[in-house]
Amino acid sequence: MMMTSEWVMILEEVQDLNTMIRSSEQFANLQKAHLAVYSDEELVRKINDFQRMKDQYEDVQRFGKYHPDYQTIMKSVRAKKRELDVNDKISALRLAENDYQDLLDEIGLLIGKTVSDSIKVPVSNPFFQSESSCSSGGCGSGGSCSCSA
DSSP states (O other): OOOOHHHHHHHHHHHHHHHHHHTSHHHHHHHHHHHHHHTOHHHHHHHHHHHHHHHHHHHHHHHGGGSTTHHHHHHHHHHHHHHHHTOHHHHHHHHHHHHHHHHHHHHHHHHHHHHOTTOOOOOSSHHHHHHTSGGGSOOOSTTTTSSOO
16 A cells, blocks of 8 residues: 555544544543542452452353352352442443543544445444434345334
């Protein structure tokens, strides 16, 4: 592939977009929430404990209810997950991650629509999916999704 002036302009636009994303409020909130979680030594220890318990859980899943520690590990994993889920810092991090992902989804949809209306852009939020659903008739499912295919 040859590098043309058009490619150089596109790369410059991508760098500008990257700069704008990194200077967004969502990115700043994500960084702040991430720092709050991972600067708390006790919380990091709990996360690591949960990760070790999850590894044991995966080992137990291979054998299912026939594993000798099945009940114990299942209860422990649920308890540790619940303990992390109710933590305010973890909750704030998850909300910040979702907000940032929504921003990235919006940008992806805008770029996709700029190229063509029939481009399907994978998004994590169903709100954006319904916006970009097969209303153009391009789903290929024979109208099973109630579009006008």
